[in-house]
Amino acid sequence: MKRFWSWAAFGFGFCYFFLPMVGMVEFSLRMRRGTYSLDAYRSVLGDPQFQATFGYSAVMALLTIVFGVFVVVPTVYWVRLKLPRLRPLIEFITLLPLVIPPIVIVFGYIRLFNTSSLLPMTGSAFGTDVLLMLGYSVLSLPYMYRAVDTGLAAIDISTLTEAAQSLGASWPVILLRVILPNVLVAVLSGAFLTFAIVIGEYVFAALLNRPAFGPFMVWAGGNKAYEPAALAVMTFALTWGCMALIQLVPRLFKHQRAHR
Amino acid sequence: MAFLDLSNLQKSFGGNHVVKSFDLGIGQGEFVSLLGPSGCGKTTVLRMVAGFETPSAGAIVIDGQDITTQRPNQRNIGMVFQAYALFPNLTVAQNVGFGLRIQGVAAAEARARVAEMLALIGLPDLGARYPYQLSGGQQQRVALARALAPRPRVLLLDEPLSALDAKIRVSLRAEIREIQQKLGITTIFVTHDQEEALSMSDRVVVMNDGRAEQIGTPFQIYSQPSSRFVANFVGTLNTLTATILDPSAGEVGMAGQALRLSAPIQGAKGSQIALALRPEALHLQGHKGAVLGQITTLPAEVTAVEFMGAVIRLRLQSGGQALALDTFNRFDHAPPMVGDHVAIEFNPRDLIVLAA
Numbered sequence: 001m002k003r004f005w006s007w008a009a010f011g012f013g014f015c016y017f018f019l020p021m022v023g024m025v026e027f028s029l030r031m032r033r034g035t036y037s038l039d040a041y042r043s044v045l046g047d048p049q050f051q052a053t054f055g056y057s058a059v060m061a062l063l064t065i066v067f068g069v070f071v072v073v074p075t076v077y078w079v080r081l082k083l084p085r086l087r088p089l090i091e092f093i094t095l096l097p098l099v100i101p102p103i104v105i106v107f108g109y110i111r112l113f114n115t116s117s118l119l120p121m122t123g124s125a126f127g128t129d130v131l132l133m134l135g136y137s138v139l140s141l142p143y144m145y146r147a148v149d150t151g152l153a154a155i156d157i158s159t160l161t162e163a164a165q166s167l168g169a170s171w172p173v174i175l176l177r178v179i180l181p182n183v184l185v186a187v188l189s190g191a192f193l194t195f196a197i198v199i200g201e202y203v204f205a206a207l208l209n210r211p212a213f214g215p216f217m218v219w220a221g222g223n224k225a226y227e228p229a230a231l232a233v234m235t236f237a238l239t240w241g242c243m244a245l246i247q248l249v250p251r252l253f254k255h256q257r258a259h260r
Numbered sequence: 261m262a263f264l265d266l267s268n269l270q271k272s273f274g275g276n277h278v279v280k281s282f283d284l285g286i287g288q289g290e291f292v293s294l295l296g297p298s299g300c301g302k303t304t305v306l307r308m309v310a311g312f313e314t315p316s317a318g319a320i321v322i323d324g325q326d327i328t329t330q331r332p333n334q335r336n337i338g339m340v341f342q343a344y345a346l347f348p349n350l351t352v353a354q355n356v357g358f359g360l361r362i363q364g365v366a367a368a369e370a371r372a373r374v375a376e377m378l379a380l381i382g383l384p385d386l387g388a389r390y391p392y393q394l395s396g397g398q399q400q401r402v403a404l405a406r407a408l409a410p411r412p413r414v415l416l417l418d419e420p421l422s423a424l425d426a427k428i429r430v431s432l433r434a435e436i437r438e439i440q441q442k443l444g445i446t447t448i449f450v451t452h453d454q455e456e457a458l459s460m461s462d463r464v465v466v467m468n469d470g471r472a473e474q475i476g477t478p479f480q481i482y483s484q485p486s487s488r489f490v491a492n493f494v495g496t497l498n499t500l501t502a503t504i505l506d507p508s509a510g511e512v513g514m515a516g517q518a519l520r521l522s523a524p525i526q527g528a529k530g531s532q533i534a535l536a537l538r539p540e541a542l543h544l545q546g547h548k549g550a551v552l553g554q555i556t557t558l559p560a561e562v563t564a565v566e567f568m569g570a571v572i573r574l575r576l577q578s579g580g581q582a583l584a585l586d587t588f589n590r591f592d593h594a595p596p597m598v599g600d601h602v603a604i605e606f607n608p609r610d611l612i613v614l615a616a
Contacts, residue, residue: 156343162312163345163403165332167359167410177358181349253349 021236028229040230047227049216057205057213060129061198064136065191068144071137073187076148077179081157094145097138102203109135110207128208135204140197144190151186152179185250192242200235261324263288263446264309264414269318271304278304280470282318289444291437293457296467297493305467306416306450311335322413338407342419344399346391352378352402353387359410377405380439397428404436408443415440417449421456433460454494458482466490482538488614491536498537498583499614504529515558515579519608534614539573539586541610544596545603555605562600576604 031039044050079090097105109131113121121127157179164174180187205212217235221228262285271279279301286292294302307313309320311332320328327335338359346355353374360370378384381401391399400420407415417436421429437460440447451457457464458478466473466481466489474486485491492499502512502519510521512533527533545557560583564575572595576583585604587595596602 155348156345159341159343159345160347162310162332163339163341163347163406164358165312166310166335166337166339166416167406168333168336168362169358170333173362178347182347184349 024229025233028226028233031226040226041234044220044227044230044234050231053211053213053216054199056211057199057201058195060133060136060212061195063133064140064198065194067133068137068140068190068194069187072141072144072148072190073180073183074175076145076152077157077175080149080152081161091145094141098142102135102139102201103207105138106135106204106207122208128210132204132208132210132212135208136194136198136201139201139204140190140194143193143197147186147190147193148183151183154186155182185253188249189246192246196239196242199238262286263290263323264448265319265321266305266309267319267321269305269308269320270316271301271308271313272316278470279308279315282467282470282472284465284472284475286446286448288446291440291447291449291460291462293449293451293461293464294467295451295454295457295464295494296473297452300467301470302450302452302467303418306418306448309414309448310337310339310416336410336412337414337416338410338412339416339418340400340403340407340420342422344391344396344403344423346399346403346406348391350390351387352383352389352391352394355391355402356387356405356409358406363410373409377409380408380442381405382435395428396424397432400424400432401435404439408439408445413446415445415447417447419450419452421451421453429456436460458494466493468493483612485536485612485614488534491612491614496539496584496586498539498542498581500535500537500581500611502533502535504531504533517556519556519611520554521611521613522609523613525613536612536614537583537606537610538612539584541606542583542585543605544574544585544587545605554607554609556608557603557605560602560604562596562598562602565595565598574602576602578604 028040029036029038031037031043075090079086110122111117113119113127113131115123121131160178160182161174164178169178199213200217201212202214202218206215206218217228217231220231264286266282266284266286269279269282270277282301282305284292294305296302304313308315311327311330311334315328318328319326322335322337346352347358350358356377357370357374360373365373374387375384378387381404383398383401383405386394386398386402391402394402400423403420420436421433424432433456449457449460458481461478463475464478464481465475468489474481474490476484476486481490481494485494491497500514502514504525504527505511505513505518507527507529508524510524512519512521512525512535514535521535525533558578560576560578562574563577563582566573566575567589570589571586572589574585574587574596576585583604587593589595
């Protein structure tokens with residue numbers, strides 16, 4: 001009897017999660033009347049606006065990842081090495097983007113960096129792109145920080161640093177040749193999460209008026225019938241692909257095999 | 261002048277004085293061990309030499325060059341850590357070649373040096389392996405090769421054998437000493453294991469409470485401890501109380517007998533003096549290899565027998581004093597049993613006068 005209820009709970013959860021997706025996939029294949037086809041996908045992929053917005057968001061995601069790595073890895077490393085007492089404070093700061101709504105953050109940006117401010121970043125497309133990238137970095141901070149922090153916790157950074165110093169290495173060499181390669185898997189996990197967040201982000205891009213993929217999805221949802229379902233399926237696939245890569249990447253690094 | 265000179269070295273963390281006026285001169289090619297209990301400051305001294313800690317006062321001079329304020333990566337000092345500290349993402353060969361790459365040594369020369377180092381540590385075929393594929397002993401040998409590859413001026417060993425099992429520890433300490441002598445590299449070895457310090461070193465520094473309690477050869481440290489702390493810390497010791505009979509003649513009274521020590525003693529006639537005797541200086545009467553010269557005999561009762569392999573340690577009670585006696589485990593001499601009454605002998609010249 002106990003087993004029955006276990007299976008029943010599992011079946012309910014499975015249906016609750018997967019049936020809407022099955023319905024969405026099925027709907028996305030019904031663009032051509034009377035038969036299943038990939039027309040909606042073809043239409044989406046052939047849409048120049050899709051290509052432009054997806055390309056824009058992908059580039060922004062990559063820039064966000066690079067910026068995040070250069071800011072987060074040295075910060076977490078330094079806090080763990082020299083300022084361990086500041087860890088609770090840093091953790092608190094990195095959690096703020098989860099509790100402050102993005103709309104509040106972006107209004108703050110607009111207020112601080114508008115054209116009549118001391119630093120009028122919204123006055124040019126490039127400046128706004130930089131602002132957007134910084135905003136994305138803030139949004140992805142909780143995930144990137146935790147991924148890197150967990151990676152650094154797994155190695156004895158203090159002794160490795162001293163070993164490298166005694167061999168003549170400078171701080172940049174230690175970071176690039178000793179620390180970063182040993183937390184690369186953690187960094188990539190954070191990177192994939194960042195990519196997934198940036199690709200689907202709407203509020204920042206819409207309010208800063210940048211041609212990103214998030215606003216395009218919302219626009220398509222309001223103006224097309226089958227394409228939004230195809231877009232949603234593709235976005236799901238992309239997110240799941242990122243999650244799969246997080247699982248797969250450690251297997252590609254020989255020296256990580258011992259930890260598994 | 262010493263090759264490595266540590267003068268008036270001090271280190272405080274907040275109000276805690278971890279190292280208090282530490283002086284030591286080390287000759288080129290010398291192997292010196294810093295020996296002491298946990299918290300005595302030995303690792304802090306080593307870390308100051310490496311540059312990982314800045315001295316609160318004092319100077320560190322290598323070959324006439326003051327390096328007290330130099331950064332660790334500018335000192336050209338090799339270091340081996342207790343936790344191996346091999347870079348997990350690099351192969352053995354890449355680990356050994358790391359310092360050479362930093363120094364900008366040409367690729368061909370670096371390859372040759374790495375091969376030379378791997379041959380030196382007896383692992384010539386393991387260059388392509390990753391650290392996780394090696395045993396603890398192999399990892400520590402690679403760490404040694406990595407520290408030696410850039411040809412440092414001084415080699416620092418921070419309890420490198422502590423994480424290894426007993427058998428590997430013994431074989432590796434012999435290997436380390438052999439390599440050190442072969443290369444003639446000035447070495448400081450930090451350990452809390454007296455056996456390691458005594459067996460490997462040219463000189464031993466016994467540290468206590470942030471100071472060098474005694475500096476001397478292993479023989480001097482063991483046979484002529486300068487203080488009660490050194491005598492107690494290095495080896496096992498029987499402490500005895502005697503009465504001074506004639507200070508200038510070095511004569512004391514103990515258990516109703518007058519004993520003549522090897523040298524005159526400080527103190528007033530009739531006052532008490534603390535003496536020490538190593539367990540191996542005591543002998544069972546009638547056993548082979550017993551005492552030569554003037555002999556003092558004491559009656560004793562066996563309270564415990566500890567089998568230690570090649571040696572048997574007898575715990576004895578004699579005239580109200582607890583004593584330990586080490587005797588070789590010999591097939592032709594069965595050890596006494598608990599409760600047996602035995603006669604023990606020693607030469608009074610083996611007695612060590614303990615300073616306060």
